[in-house]
Amino acid sequence: MTPDRPPVTPVPDDAVTEGLATLAANGPPGLLERIAARWARTPGPVCDLYVASTHRGVIYVRTSDAVHDDDTEFTDQFHRRFAQPLLAGGPPPPSNTDRADRIRFDLSRLSAFEREVLLAVLTIPRGQVRPYDWLAGRVGPQATAHHVDVVLRENPVPVLIPCHRVINADGTPGEHVLGQAVKRALLAAEGTNLGKVYALAQLDIRYVASDATGMVCFPTCSQARTDRTGFPTVTAARDAGYRPCAQCCPAPDEAG
Amino acid sequence: MTSVNAPPPSRSDDQIVRSLLHDLDTGFVQLFDKYRRIVFSMALRIGGCWADAEDLTADAFLRAYRALAGYRPDQILALKLRTWLLTITLNACRNQQRDAGRQPACEPWDEVDEQVDRPDERVDVEQAIADSETNRELAGLLAALPDHQRVAVVLRHVVDLPIAEIATVVGRSVGTVKSDISRGLGRLRRLYTTNPTPRRSRTAASPRRQPPDPVRSLLAPVRPRAEGPPNLHQLPATSSARRPAAEARR
Numbered sequence: 001m002t003p004d005r006p007p008v009t010p011v012p013d014d015a016v017t018e019g020l021a022t023l024a025a026n027g028p029p030g031l032l033e034r035i036a037a038r039w040a041r042t043p044g045p046v047c048d049l050y051v052a053s054t055h056r057g058v059i060y061v062r063t064s065d066a067v068h069d070d071d072t073e074f075t076d077q078f079h080r081r082f083a084q085p086l087l088a089g090g091p092p093p094p095s096n097t098d099r100a101d102r103i104r105f106d107l108s109r110l111s112a113f114e115r116e117v118l119l120a121v122l123t124i125p126r127g128q129v130r131p132y133d134w135l136a137g138r139v140g141p142q143a144t145a146h147h148v149d150v151v152l153r154e155n156p157v158p159v160l161i162p163c164h165r166v167i168n169a170d171g172t173p174g175e176h177v178l179g180q181a182v183k184r185a186l187l188a189a190e191g192t193n194l195g196k197v198y199a200l201a202q203l204d205i206r207y208v209a210s211d212a213t214g215m216v217c218f219p220t221c222s223q224a225r226t227d228r229t230g231f232p233t234v235t236a237a238r239d240a241g242y243r244p245c246a247q248c249c250p251a252p253d254e255a256g
Numbered sequence: 257m258t259s260v261n262a263p264p265p266s267r268s269d270d271q272i273v274r275s276l277l278h279d280l281d282t283g284f285v286q287l288f289d290k291y292r293r294i295v296f297s298m299a300l301r302i303g304g305c306w307a308d309a310e311d312l313t314a315d316a317f318l319r320a321y322r323a324l325a326g327y328r329p330d331q332i333l334a335l336k337l338r339t340w341l342l343t344i345t346l347n348a349c350r351n352q353q354r355d356a357g358r359q360p361a362c363e364p365w366d367e368v369d370e371q372v373d374r375p376d377e378r379v380d381v382e383q384a385i386a387d388s389e390t391n392r393e394l395a396g397l398l399a400a401l402p403d404h405q406r407v408a409v410v411l412r413h414v415v416d417l418p419i420a421e422i423a424t425v426v427g428r429s430v431g432t433v434k435s436d437i438s439r440g441l442g443r444l445r446r447l448y449t450t451n452p453t454p455r456r457s458r459t460a461a462s463p464r465r466q467p468p469d470p471v472r473s474l475l476a477p478v479r480p481r482a483e484g485p486p487n488l489h490q491l492p493a494t495s496s497a498r499r500p501a502a503e504a505r506r
Contacts, residue, residue: 016444019394020413027296027313028306032288034314035321036281075281083322085281 030055036085039075042093044159045189046182050074051093051160052086057104058093061157066178081156082109094160103160110156113139117151124165126190128220128248129197131169131206138249145169153177159186169206171198192220205230207250209242221248266290269337277329284321291338292317294415295345301398301410303349312352316345342417342425346407353403397447404428405440412437 037059039052048064050071060078067073078086094103107115120138124130132145139148152163155177164186168174173194176183187194197219200206209216210225216237217224223245231237234244234251244251267286276283292313299312320341324332398406404426411422419437423430 014445016394016441016448017413019391019448020398020409020444021416023301023391023395023398023410023414024293024297024416025300026293027300027310031292031296031310031313032285034310035288035317036285079325083325084318085284085321087281087285 036087037078037082038087038089039078040089040093041071046185049093049159052078053093054084054106056106056108058157058160059106059109061160063159063178063182066182105157105161107156113143113147114151114154116140117143117148118155118157118161118163121152121155121161121163121166124162125222126162126165127192128218128222129165129167129187129192129194130218130248132166132174133169134218134250135166137251149175158182162186165190165192167194167197169201171201196220200230203230204232207231207234207237209237209240213245214242215245216242216250217245218248218250221245221250223247272337273332273335276324276332280321280324284317284324287320287337287341288317291341294338294417295341297414298342298345298410299349301395301414302346302407303352304399308352312345312348315352316341316348319344319348338417339421339424342411342415342421346425394444394448397444400447401440401443404432405436405443408433408436409440409444413441 033055037052037054039050041048041050041064043049044063046063046065050062050064050067051058052060052074060081062074062077067077075086078084105118107118110118116139117135120135123138132149135148136143136145148166152166153175155161155163158164158177164173164176164183166174171194173180173183173187184194200208200219205219207216208219208224208228208230210223210228212225213223215223216231216234229237229240231240231242238244267290272283272286272290274283275286295316296309296313299316300306300309303309303312323344327335398409401409407426408422411417411425412419417425419430419433422437423433426433428436
């Protein structure tokens with residue numbers, strides 16, 4: 001029954017109207033969760049994270065620095081972007097970036113292309129980096145480094161979907177949705193040696209190959225060995241008799 | 257989390273409006289708690305099956321939230337919350353019916369089967385009541401009413417709205433709404449009282465029994481729901497196609 005029931009005109013008290021009155025229902029529990037997102041603050045790799053989740057999964061992430069440690073700044077940003085209620089509480093959100101592939105995300109507000117780009121980013125392991133054009137190659141032949149850069153600058157769930165692991169081909173970090181300083185800090189926190197990648201790039205070395213494994217890898221790949229030879233392109237390495245590493249897939253468009 | 261079986265907090269609309277003006281999200285939760293039942297009931301009995309009603313209810317409240325976010329304080333103060341919310345819900349139902357041709361439809365009597373198919377979901381006690389055989393039959397008959405009559409009957413007798421408010425929600429005159437209700441009820445009574453296996457006593461105010469009429473006999477084959485052919489789900493749910501018997505025969 002509705003709480004403030006209006007004065008009603010009498011109706012015939014018969015089985016049909018009695019039956020109709022019993023057809024009202026509250027709906028299932030958890031109906032509110034289908035409408036409103038929940039947010040919580042949780043420890044993150046560099047500083048705390050503000051994480052908003054819907055019933056589908058994580059939908060929005062900001063570092064506490066990015067919102068100046070201000071809860072209202074976070075909720076305001078969320079409202080501007082999603083126009084959806086955001087309530088405090090709910091289950092503790094994920095923050096362990098090692099397990100990013102196990103986190104459920106709500107990417108339903110994004111385009112299919114944006115989703116593909118972000119899901120491809122999830123495959124880059126912690127401690128490693130990939131250039132933008134590699135990511136474009138993973139997504140499809142029509143995508144360019146510029147296209148994926150545009151998507152990553154609007155990544156709604158940075159840190160957890162590690163767009164900071166996508167860098168310029170010359171070894172410089174490139175842009176990040178939360179700023180370059182955050183990108184550098186996140187990479188440093190993961191033990192990524194960005195200086196090494198940059199130094200190699202200065203020598204026009206983008207890939208390294210090992211005689212021990214017979215494979216050519218990205219310099220940050222866990223399979224990369226110390227007894228290595230540098231190459232500017234995968235093709236050059238292939239011509240020299242090395243095959244692309246199956247883990248870091250330095251030639252995504254060929255790996256098929 | 258709020259228990260659905262607990263009575264909703266009896267906040268006045270004035271209190272809810274004050275909350276909305278102070279903090280939209282807090283006010284919205286109060287609005288939801290107070291009106292979820294009538295919005296869901298309306299969506300369930302006008303829109304179709306339980307799963308559709310969940311989507312419709314979420315859609316309606318989200319539309320309401322977005323509208324509130326864009327309103328000036330004086331606009332929020334001027335709102336008649338219930339009338340406004342049910343108008344939004346009716347629009348959501350109409351949009352869904354308009355789009356229904358493109359989607360597989362579900363039917364009002366799907367509710368029980370659906371829950372059996374998904375045992376992991378928590379079954380609402382209330383839903384079990386709503387799905388009793390008598391109610392399923394009545395819900396099925398409701399679905400067979402012409403659109404305007406169904407909406408009017410649902411708002412009057414399921415949602416328990418005064419007639420003047422119904423007229424505002426559906427954008428028709430009070431006289432038209434009264435006539436829709438009375439024709440809709442009349443039709444339900446004729447069909448309902450010819451039910452061969454009544455589950456509840458209706459001796460008190462039962463209208464005269466009628467010989468089995470052709471419409472009733474058309475409806476009868478739908479009752480053994482379990483053996484319904486799977487392609488029932490693919491039929492459009494437009495108001496004109498909501499005649500269960502016709503669908504069951506295809």
